[in-house]
Amino acid sequence: MKLKQRMLRLLPIIILLSVGLFQNTPAGNSLFLLIPCITTFACFRGEYASLFFGIFAGLMWDFSSTAPDGLYTLILAFSAVFVSVMVKKYFRKTLRTSLFFGGIGLLIFGVVISIVYAHSFGSFMRVFFVDFFFRLLLSFATIPLFYMMFRQRKDIYV
Amino acid sequence: MMQKPLVSIMKFYKTTKFKIITGILVFLLAGVIFASISGLGTSPLSRVFSICFTPLERISDIITDGLKEYAITFRSSTYYREKAEKLELDNLELMAQLVEYEDMKKRVEAYEQTYGILDENPDYEVVYSTIVARDTADLYSGFTLNKGSLDGVKVGNPVIYGAGNLLGIVNKVSESSCVVSSIIDPGVSIGVYEIRSREDGYLLNDAQSAFGKVANFSGLTSSTVVNEGGIVCSSGVGGKVPRDLIVGTVVSVVNSSTDLSTFATVKPNIDIDNVQNVFIITQFEGQINE
Numbered sequence: 001m002k003l004k005q006r007m008l009r010l011l012p013i014i015i016l017l018s019v020g021l022f023q024n025t026p027a028g029n030s031l032f033l034l035i036p037c038i039t040t041f042a043c044f045r046g047e048y049a050s051l052f053f054g055i056f057a058g059l060m061w062d063f064s065s066t067a068p069d070g071l072y073t074l075i076l077a078f079s080a081v082f083v084s085v086m087v088k089k090y091f092r093k094t095l096r097t098s099l100f101f102g103g104i105g106l107l108i109f110g111v112v113i114s115i116v117y118a119h120s121f122g123s124f125m126r127v128f129f130v131d132f133f134f135r136l137l138l139s140f141a142t143i144p145l146f147y148m149m150f151r152q153r154k155d156i157y158v
Numbered sequence: 159m160m161q162k163p164l165v166s167i168m169k170f171y172k173t174t175k176f177k178i179i180t181g182i183l184v185f186l187l188a189g190v191i192f193a194s195i196s197g198l199g200t201s202p203l204s205r206v207f208s209i210c211f212t213p214l215e216r217i218s219d220i221i222t223d224g225l226k227e228y229a230i231t232f233r234s235s236t237y238y239r240e241k242a243e244k245l246e247l248d249n250l251e252l253m254a255q256l257v258e259y260e261d262m263k264k265r266v267e268a269y270e271q272t273y274g275i276l277d278e279n280p281d282y283e284v285v286y287s288t289i290v291a292r293d294t295a296d297l298y299s300g301f302t303l304n305k306g307s308l309d310g311v312k313v314g315n316p317v318i319y320g321a322g323n324l325l326g327i328v329n330k331v332s333e334s335s336c337v338v339s340s341i342i343d344p345g346v347s348i349g350v351y352e353i354r355s356r357e358d359g360y361l362l363n364d365a366q367s368a369f370g371k372v373a374n375f376s377g378l379t380s381s382t383v384v385n386e387g388g389i390v391c392s393s394g395v396g397g398k399v400p401r402d403l404i405v406g407t408v409v410s411v412v413n414s415s416t417d418l419s420t421f422a423t424v425k426p427n428i429d430i431d432n433v434q435n436v437f438i439i440t441q442f443e444g445q446i447n448e
Contacts, residue, residue, distance in 0.1 A: 024291035024302070032294055064291035066300035066329050066339050113295055117365050131297055131369075 020060035054080030349395030397446025
């Protein structure tokens with residue numbers, strides 16, 4: 001394997017690191033970038049790669065979270081493996097698939113977290129639509145970007 | 159034997175070569191004499207020579223200058239490259255110094271703001287820290303600091319800003335970082351009191367108050383005299399947080415819809431989402447470690 005190809009194989013890790021750091025940075029923490037990043041990556045890779053990628057991403061998220069340690073690691077690792085298996089068995093590796101899984105991932109996350117925040121006040125709609133919806137939408141819009149970065153290119157992945 | 163050289167010399171005197179050489183020498187001598195007599199210091203020959211030679215010298219000078227320029231440029235590139243590298247290094251050093259200066263400046267500002275309370279409370283042991291991350295999914299303004307257990311930070315340590323404004327409580331600690339739950343987080347509950355009425359209570363936050371970026375001062379009676387504008391401070395009860403750290407200002411007093419109690423909504427004096435540098439109180443008198 002050529003050095004260039006080896007270096008380019010590190011690209012997803014660099015992208016993940018950058019995305020994780022950006023999401024956790026006080027200035028850039030309005031988006032949920034790690035979810036589309038993980039689901040899009042998992043669309044193109046095997047279960048193990050997706051699992052480790054998910055764990056890595058989750059650990060980064062857990063680093064800055066007040067939630068119990070390992071929660072995001074578990075969620076992201078599971079999501080990554082799930083998407084990877086599903087795509088391998090039932091889907092084609094296209095942008096539409098990435099958008100589908102990224103969208104589903106963001107939607108489930110948004111719904112769950114809104115329920116967590118709003119369970120005792122019945123203000124789910126307010127939490128979901130006021131606090132999360134626009135941010136989820138913006139995060140969804142980044143999927144094509146991740147698709148372009150993660151899709152398998154023959155010149156890189158021989 | 160002696161006649162032969164003399165004859166040969168005499169023969170030389172008669173040669174054209176000798177006459178030319180002598181003529182030239184005389185010409186030169188005449189020039190020297192003329193120069194000494196005229197007071198100009200130069201002989202006609204040298205002037206003629208200089209008239210002829212000056213343009214050549216000029217050309218030579220130009221060429222030499224050109225070559226010299228070339229030589230200098232050639233040397234200069236190395237020189238300038240070295241100089242540029244040196245300046246770049248100097249610049250990097252200055253930038254590092256500037257960063258250090260800015261950091262020190264912020265640190266000094268933070269210490270200046272907190273100096274009063276640290277001066278009044280010599281029992282406080284504090285760690286200066288910077289916010290390095292925030293959780294995008296946390297609506298309660300939690301944040302991550304760059305100090306951890308290696309710096310003596312423990313779970314439950316209070317985090318302050320400025321002149322003793324309580325920001326939150328350390329929730330998770332790793333070796334080099336810690337995560338702080340802010341005072342509007344429902345997971346944070348500390349003893350508080352209002353400084354004018356001296357009424358005691360505790361913070362009991364909920365999601366609704368957190369959305370409004372306020373904390374709930376619960377445990378007040380329905381006949382409470384706490385009113386709008388009152389300053390709420392930590393009471394020190396429970397030993398988690400030292401007494402008299404400022405929690406915020408009362409913005410409203412509300413009767414609970416579920417029981418006979420009354421609570422006050424307290425707005426923190428500091429915009430927690432925009433704070434950058436804080437102090438973690440790692441030790442204080444009366445502290446009870448869990």
